[in-house]
Amino acid sequence: MLRNKSVFSILAVLVMLSMLLTACGGGTPAASDEPAAPAPVEPAAPAATDEPAATEEPMEETVLVIGTTDSWSSFESGWVYSFHDWELFHQCADGLLNSVPGSAGEVEPALAERYDVSEDGTEFTFHLRSGVVFPDGTPFNADAVVFSFERIAAIDNDENAGFLYTAYASGVEKVDDMTVKVTFNAPYAFAAQLVATNPWKILNPNAWSATERGTENTACGIGPYVIESFAEGEEAVFVANESYYGTAPKVSKVVVRYFADSSTMALALQSGEIDIAWKSLSPADFDALQSADGITTEVSGGTEIR
Secondary structure, three states: OEEEOOOOOOOOOOOOOOOOOOOOOOOOOOOOOOOOOOOOOOOOOOOOOOOOOOOOOOOOOOEEEEEEOOOOOOOOOOOOOOHHHHHHHHHHOOEOEEEOOOOOOOEEEOOEEEEEEOOOOOEEEEEEOOOOEOOOOOEOOHHHHHHHHHHHHHHOOOOOOOHHHHOOEEEEEEEEOOEEEEEEOOOOOOHHHHHOOHHHEOEOOOOOOOOOOOOOOOOOEOOOEEEEEEEOOOEEEEEEOOOOOOOOOOOOEEEEEEOOOHHHHHHHHHHOOOOEEOOOOOHHHHHHHHOOOOEEEOOOOOOOOO
């Protein structure tokens, strides 16, 4: 990965689950060390005043432009299988569980606050996070979860990523408005990792068809970003989801710009048109950029195997 030194924030890129999904891997950006947060200090009681309370200022817009020679193929959760599609979809759709960035198979609570497992290991009961809404204001609840999983079963044809649900789960059941139970075909040791994959992402019932594939549907689900615009082969624009239940992203707008070849992308990096050149630069372009003024190069191990 290469970037201009003027960039002060880098978009965190989803690390795929290497034990479940396999794709040809490239280099991934090295993780930066975040300074430890200071211990909280108990504030003194404010003096009496007639001044109105200060309101929280809106997030200052910061824009990060990422260049890539990758190509997009689908926003359909059951068809998001390529590495690049996976990267994009993860920014705008969470699951009941999410994979932990930088880990090898660890998961963490997302739209489900916690879950229980039956004694035989085949039933997972998920307790959903309350007070969460989709970007259009639609409430997140058990109905949305059941809708999302049942539509994967309805549209899957065993040719794409949907098998990560249909091949392992036998059904989903609404227990109450904020609880669902998923039954697996067998007690899989990797069941929680399956739940963190893209076919298990939760979609908005008001924005997706229950029976038709939505390859070009940019509604996604509930994630740190929403897709503001998308032009295939040109660019995808993500903006921060103002109603997101989790930590707000550090960058308010991310533009993914597509290039036909490595040399054109390398020139765009040098000219300042893009901030990061991400997948893939030719060895010759990479070597040349290592000695270019104002360019920082980073190399780390790949996260995928085939």
